[in-house]
Structure formats: C-alpha cells, structure tokens
Amino acid sequence: MKSKKAQVYQSTGSYYAIKDEEGQFWRARLKGRFKISKHASRSNPIAVGDWVKFDIVEKEDHEAIIDDILFRDNYIIRTSPQNRHQKHIIASNVDLACLIITASQPITSMGFIDRFLITTQAFQIHNLLVVNKADLLKGEVLKRYELIKKTYEAVGFEVMLVSAESGEGIEELKSHIKDKTVLFTGHSGVGKSTLINSLIPSFDLKVGKISEGTGKGRHTTTFAEMFDMPDRLGGKIIDTPGIKEWGLQEVEQEELSHYFPEMVKRLNECRFDNCLHIREPQCAIKDAVSSGEIPVSRYENYLIFLEELKRPF
Numbered sequence: 001m002k003s004k005k006a007q008v009y010q011s012t013g014s015y016y017a018i019k020d021e022e023g024q025f026w027r028a029r030l031k032g033r034f035k036i037s038k039h040a041s042r043s044n045p046i047a048v049g050d051w052v053k054f055d056i057v058e059k060e061d062h063e064a065i066i067d068d069i070l071f072r073d074n075y076i077i078r079t080s081p082q083n084r085h086q087k088h089i090i091a092s093n094v095d096l097a098c099l100i101i102t103a104s105q106p107i108t109s110m111g112f113i114d115r116f117l118i119t120t121q122a123f124q125i126h127n128l129l130v131v132n133k134a135d136l137l138k139g140e141v142l143k144r145y146e147l148i149k150k151t152y153e154a155v156g157f158e159v160m161l162v163s164a165e166s167g168e169g170i171e172e173l174k175s176h177i178k179d180k181t182v183l184f185t186g187h188s189g190v191g192k193s194t195l196i197n198s199l200i201p202s203f204d205l206k207v208g209k210i211s212e213g214t215g216k217g218r219h220t221t222t223f224a225e226m227f228d229m230p231d232r233l234g235g236k237i238i239d240t241p242g243i244k245e246w247g248l249q250e251v252e253q254e255e256l257s258h259y260f261p262e263m264v265k266r267l268n269e270c271r272f273d274n275c276l277h278i279r280e281p282q283c284a285i286k287d288a289v290s291s292g293e294i295p296v297s298r299y300e301n302y303l304i305f306l307e308e309l310k311r312p313f
C-alpha cells in the first residue's frame with residue numbers, strides 16, 4: 001500500500017500522535033531504522049512539526065508506523081533533558097517562536113531573553129517577545145517592562161504586551177499567529193497555559209491522549225505538543241513545557257555577534273576582522289556600548305555567552 005502523509009502533533013519518545021491530510025489522528029511508532037543508539041548526538045529522530053510518511057498497521061484502532069520523514073524547513077534544538085551530551089529537537093517547521101515574558105511573577109531575566117533570541121536566529125526562525133500580565137504593570141514592574149520594551153525594540157526586535165487574564169492585546173497576538181505554526185515558550189508561571197487556553201478554548205481536548213501505560217498524564221512530559229487553532233483563525237500552536245534554559249546550541253564563538261543585530265551592522269568597522277569585541281583596540285562594538293548606542297545589558301550578556309561557548313560543553 002502506498003504510504004500516506006501526516007504531521008507529528010505529539011511525541012512521548014516511543015509513540016507519536018500524527019494527523020493525516022484528512023484530519024485523522026493516528027497513534028504511530030517508528031520503523032526500526034529510525035531507532036537511535038544512546039551515543040547518537042540527537043536524542044529524538046522525529047519531532048513535533050515534522051511531516052512524515054506512514055503506513056496503517058491497524059485501521060480500527062488508528063495504529064500506524066512511520067517509515068519516512070520529509071524535508072524540514074527548519075528546526076530548533078536544545079540539550080536533551082535526559083543526557084546533556086545529546087541534543088533534543090524541540091520542534092520543526094516553525095514559522096514563529098514566541099517567548100512569553102513577565103516583568104513580575106516571575107521575572108524573566110534579560111539573559112534568558114537574549115538566549116532565546118540568539119537561538120531562534122541561529123535556527124532561522126522568526127521570533128516575537130510577548131510580555132504577559134499587562135494588568136500587573138505598576139511601579140517597579142512597569143519600569144521593568146519599559147526597560148525590556150526599550151532595550152529590545154531599540155535593537156530591532158518586536159515586543160508585544162498582552163494579558164491572558166484581561167484579554168488585552170490578545171486580538172493582536174491572534175493576528176500574529178493566523179495561519180502560522182507558532183511555538184510558545186517561557187519560564188514556568190509566565191501564563192503560557194492560560195494564554196494558549198484563551199487562544200484555543202478547547203485546548204485540553206484537542207489531541208488524543210497517547211499515554212504509554214505508565215500512568216503518566218501528558219502534562220508531565222517535557223516534550224512539545226502541537227494544537228490546531230480554531231478554524232476561523234487557522235494556524236497551530238506548539239506548546240513547549242519544561243524548557244528552563246536556552247543553551248546556545250550550534251553557535252560558534254566567532255559567529256555569536258551575528259545574532260546581535262545591533263552588532264552586525266557595526267562589525268566591519270572593527271579594526272580586526274576576527275575581533276571578538278573583548279579587549280581588542282579600535283573595536284566599533286565597544287565604542288557603541290560606551291556611547292550608549294548598544295545597551296550595556298546586551299553587551300554584558302554577549303561576554304557571558306562568549307565565555308560559555310569557550311567551554312567544551
């Protein structure tokens with residue numbers, strides 16, 4: 001039988017929830033050749049967002065076997081939660097990655113924001129900063145929000161303000177998601193689930209449960225899951241639970257500055273082609289930091305990340 005095409009919506013590591021082009025979900029396993037050894041550099045061969053080819057194993061029970069993977073437009077990875085020497089593909093074929101930020105309860109650090117921005121740019125995925133809990137912006141919290149907005153807009157990123165609770169900004173957020181596959185990420189507690197629930201009222205019901213009989217609910221997993229937006233909006237949301245840190249995967253020291261747009265446009269003004277903007281003379285980046293054209297926090301984080309990239313892991 002000719003194999004059919006489907007997209008991966010959820011993965012538990014051994015089972016995949018895939019949706020075919022007619023909108024039917026299947027519980028799928030991987031054909032043997034996809035199995036990977038403990039020593040492989042990637043901990044998952046197939047990720048949420050992947051388009052795959054599958055064969056039906058059991059039609060009534062909707063069981064299938066994945067036998068091929070189609071070309072990925074892009075993907076985003078992090079260190080595997082199980083093994084830090086392995087990389088885990090979080091999701092693929094992503095049109096936009098949204099970082100949900102809060103200026104309080106909890107505070108999202110600028111280091112975390114910068115790591116997210118570098119990682120998404122390194123994987124060529126558009127990004128959007130979404131500040132949630134607009135209803136809490138008062139006093140110090142308001143000041144912190146204004147600093148975030150000023151810092152990131154000044155260097156060319158988009159910052160949106162929403163409140164999942166009051167509904168402020170939600171229509172604008174919807175217009176960003178429309179007809180796209182959008183990854184949502186952020187620290188635990190920033191309101192990611194509340195936000196997804198307000199965008200997809202039937203969120204909890206969308207994807208069939210694919211428990212492996214371990215008794216674990218799907219929300220205990222650290223794997224990403226994809227959900228369809230309601231029909232009139234179109235688009236899909238990928239929820240990514242449990243990402244505590246963005247580890248600057250697959251970025252070389254020399255290219256780090258390429259992921260700082262405010263540095264990129266000044267790089268050829270540095271005296272040395274291989275300038276890392278640390279202590280080198282006639283460095284256009286350090287000059288721009290001194291004159292206030294590059295935010296100090298961005299440059300300080302640049303130096304921290306540069307140190308990190310020197311380490312072997």
Ligand code: GDP
Pocket residue numbers: 132133134135136162163164165166186187188189190191192193194195
């Ligand atoms: P998640 O861990 O990112 O999924 O966060 P949750 O969606 O579970 O939300 C964490 C807490 O923040 C909950 O107590 C929510 O009620 C609260 N919360 C979410 N959105 C808002 C908001 O816009 N304003 C306020 N004040 N609280 C919010």
Ligand code: ZN
Pocket residue numbers: 270271275276277278280282283284285286
């Ligand atoms: Zn320089």
